[in-house]
Amino acid sequence: MEVAKIENVTKTFKIGEVETRALRGVDLSIENGEFTALVGPSGSGKTTLLQLIGCLDQPTSGKVFINGKDVTKLNRNQRADLRKSALGFVFQFFALIPTLTAYENVEMPLLLDHHSATERRERVNQLLVSVGLADRAHHRPDQLSGGEQQRVAVARALATNPSLILADEPTANLDTENGRQVMEIMQKLNNETGVTYVFATHDPRVIKYAKRVVTLRDGVIVENNGANKK
Amino acid sequence: MFQLIKMAYRNLNRNRRRSILSALAVSLGLALLLFMAAIIKGEIQGAMQTTIALQTGDLQVRAASYVEEKSSLKWQDLIANPDQVAAQVKSVPHVTIATPRLFATGIINTPSEAVGVQLMGIDPASEANAPIVKGMIAGNFITADDQNGIVIGQTLAQKLGVKVGDQIDLSANTSNGDINEQNFIVRGIFLTDTPAYDKGTILMPLAKAQAFTATQNHASTIFIMLDDRDQSNAVAAALTSPNYQVLTWQKMNDLVIQLEQLANSYMVLFYLIVLGITATVIVNTLIMAVYERTREIGILAAIGMKGRRIMSLFLTEAGMLALGGIAFGLVLGSLLSMYFGKYGFYIGNIGLNYQFLLGDRIYPILTTSDAINLTIIALVITLIASLYPAVLAAQLEPVEALHGK
Numbered sequence: 001m002e003v004a005k006i007e008n009v010t011k012t013f014k015i016g017e018v019e020t021r022a023l024r025g026v027d028l029s030i031e032n033g034e035f036t037a038l039v040g041p042s043g044s045g046k047t048t049l050l051q052l053i054g055c056l057d058q059p060t061s062g063k064v065f066i067n068g069k070d071v072t073k074l075n076r077n078q079r080a081d082l083r084k085s086a087l088g089f090v091f092q093f094f095a096l097i098p099t100l101t102a103y104e105n106v107e108m109p110l111l112l113d114h115h116s117a118t119e120r121r122e123r124v125n126q127l128l129v130s131v132g133l134a135d136r137a138h139h140r141p142d143q144l145s146g147g148e149q150q151r152v153a154v155a156r157a158l159a160t161n162p163s164l165i166l167a168d169e170p171t172a173n174l175d176t177e178n179g180r181q182v183m184e185i186m187q188k189l190n191n192e193t194g195v196t197y198v199f200a201t202h203d204p205r206v207i208k209y210a211k212r213v214v215t216l217r218d219g220v221i222v223e224n225n226g227a228n229k230k
Numbered sequence: 231m232f233q234l235i236k237m238a239y240r241n242l243n244r245n246r247r248r249s250i251l252s253a254l255a256v257s258l259g260l261a262l263l264l265f266m267a268a269i270i271k272g273e274i275q276g277a278m279q280t281t282i283a284l285q286t287g288d289l290q291v292r293a294a295s296y297v298e299e300k301s302s303l304k305w306q307d308l309i310a311n312p313d314q315v316a317a318q319v320k321s322v323p324h325v326t327i328a329t330p331r332l333f334a335t336g337i338i339n340t341p342s343e344a345v346g347v348q349l350m351g352i353d354p355a356s357e358a359n360a361p362i363v364k365g366m367i368a369g370n371f372i373t374a375d376d377q378n379g380i381v382i383g384q385t386l387a388q389k390l391g392v393k394v395g396d397q398i399d400l401s402a403n404t405s406n407g408d409i410n411e412q413n414f415i416v417r418g419i420f421l422t423d424t425p426a427y428d429k430g431t432i433l434m435p436l437a438k439a440q441a442f443t444a445t446q447n448h449a450s451t452i453f454i455m456l457d458d459r460d461q462s463n464a465v466a467a468a469l470t471s472p473n474y475q476v477l478t479w480q481k482m483n484d485l486v487i488q489l490e491q492l493a494n495s496y497m498v499l500f501y502l503i504v505l506g507i508t509a510t511v512i513v514n515t516l517i518m519a520v521y522e523r524t525r526e527i528g529i530l531a532a533i534g535m536k537g538r539r540i541m542s543l544f545l546t547e548a549g550m551l552a553l554g555g556i557a558f559g560l561v562l563g564s565l566l567s568m569y570f571g572k573y574g575f576y577i578g579n580i581g582l583n584y585q586f587l588l589g590d591r592i593y594p595i596l597t598t599s600d601a602i603n604l605t606i607i608a609l610v611i612t613l614i615a616s617l618y619p620a621v622l623a624a625q626l627e628p629v630e631a632l633h634g635k
């Protein structure tokens with residue numbers, strides 16, 4: 001089944017008189033259970049594409065479907081609801097809430113989604129175990145290493161059992177060892193639970209984990225290589 | 231909800247000094263308002279008490295045709311057989327004091343100048359004189375049969391350069407339009423701490439005042455005190471008769487009451503200014519927080535937090551700042567009001583005249599209703615002002631917010 005589908009999407013940023021055409025007509029289909037890398041030179045539109053799939057932004061033209069539903073028709077609140085339940089995000093800069101502990105950060109999407117206290121406790125503990133951070137549950141982000149923070153972000157992205165996790169250069173700020181750990185955890189969770197991942201990256205060490213590699217250049221897809229599996 | 235409070239609390243704790251300073255702005259603003267309100271209330275009530283005790287009493291009975299401003303001495307404008315009338319009044323329930331008084335305008339002649347004074351004939355034995363008897367600082371109070379003794383206020387005595395035992399030359403209008411003049415001896419000097427009173431009042435026995443002004447067995451008024459001021463209208467109704475006018479303290483002090491209303495409306499303006507300033511401090515703090523935490527707001531939005539909830543988060547922060555500030559401000563304002571309420575503070579003679587007898591000290595009075603009203607107003611204004619930064623945060627687009635540092 002298709003988790004996400006992009007149809008002829010364009011995105012133009014306008015700053016004053018200057019127009020930047022970040023995406024110039026992209027068609028892409030993401031199937032359930034994929035582990036897909038989005039690659040391409042800097043400025044090719046990777047982040048922009050992830051943001052459109054992630055309902056963080058609206059395309060200039062074209063359609064975006066999540067689980068078969070056209071999200072370009074949704075209003076702000078409906079998109080927020082969709083992000084909460086169907087999508088998870090991992091950002092390049094460790095995007096945890098600094099005042100909350102690892103545990104509370106992972107719990108946040110569950111709170112927003114009105115899960116019961118018992119449900120939350122079970123889910124958060126289980127996720128922290130699966131990213132190997134059970135013993136760091138009550139540390140705040142500034143008491144965690146970059147790799148640990150990014151693993152917390154992965155756990156948070158998974159909290160509400162979304163269909164799709166979008167990760168924008170999740171390892172770019174990590175050293176090799178930590179980057180490897182994060183990728184392996186994402187891969188393991190993909191294998192075990194079948195949750196779909198799409199991640200943008202420049203890093204060849206990361207690309208090699210991908211089951212499929214989609215290459216962007218100047219806002220269009222120039223290569224869509226499902227065979228490039230490790 | 232609990233989560234919001236927890237997050238708000240931790241957010242405030244992040245920049246603890248800034249949060250404390252902002253809350254303190256609310257505290258100081260509120261404390262200032264409470265103290266100001268207490269001063270106004272204290273001043274008005276003080277003026278009211280003083281004026282009632284020294285000047286108007288709780289009630290007065292006068293002849294129907296008496297006009298206060300003229301201090302008329304014509305017999306038809308006065309109460310005949312005042313002792314008898316006073317005795318009748320005294321028998322009415324709630325009346326504790328009923329005593330005749332005669333008012334006349336007088337002039338004290340000194341070699342260099344003529345000083346206008348209010349002449350008051352009183353029954354020296356009456357309890358009504360207590361505020362003056364208590365204020366005697368030199369000599370003795372007058373007795374009923376004293377034919378040439380008077381007591382005068384200290385300010386007047388100083389102005390005339392007289393002391394106990396000295397003579398003054400006093401002239402006054404009489405009932406038939408003549409002017410009478412006589413030398414009187416200063417028996418005592420009083421100080422009521424009410425500048426307007428101390429500088430212009432002369433007291434003499436009623437009988438002597440009547441003789442001096444040719445108003446035999448007449449008085450301007452029956453000065454009445456009650457055991458319960460709230461009964462004044464009921465007692466006034468009981469005393470009503472076609473020959474007399476009965477005036478309550480409210481009626482006689484309508485100037486003070488009007489002044490209170492005027493002061494209250496100016497105070498509203500003052501409240502708004504002070505609260506406007508404190509609200510600006512809070513709003514500024516929150517706007518800074520919104521900019522500092524733009525990226526964080528983006529993250530919360532990305533994981534599905536809706537605008538309404540982001541708004542609630544900032545409003546909760548504002549609410550906590552406001553409540554903390556208000557609690558401390560309430561304590562501060564109450565302590566200030568209580569301290570000065572006990573010891574008073576000196577304002578001296580601020581130059582008001584007879585109509586408005588104001589003591590030279592103000593004792594602030596903080597009423598519960600002032601405290602409650604101001605607290606609620608401060609909270610509401612702060613929260614309304616905080617809507618702006620909260621909406622600012624809620625309206626951030628997730629992508630833009632994520633771009634922020």
Ligand SMILES: Nc1ncnc2c1ncn2[C@@H]1O[C@H](COP(=O)(O)OP(=O)(O)OP(=O)(O)O)[C@@H](O)[C@H]1O
Binds near residue numbers: 013015040041042047
């Ligand atoms: N908010 C924006 N306003 C204006 N232009 C933008 C904005 N976001 C992206 N762009 C432009 O759109 C193009 C695509 O940007 P995008 O961030 O998607 O590239 P990318 O592939 O993620 O690059 P990188 O590998 O450096 O992260 C770039 O030319 C960029 O300058």
Ligand SMILES: [Mg+2]
Binds near residue numbers: 046168
């Ligand atoms: Mg990018």
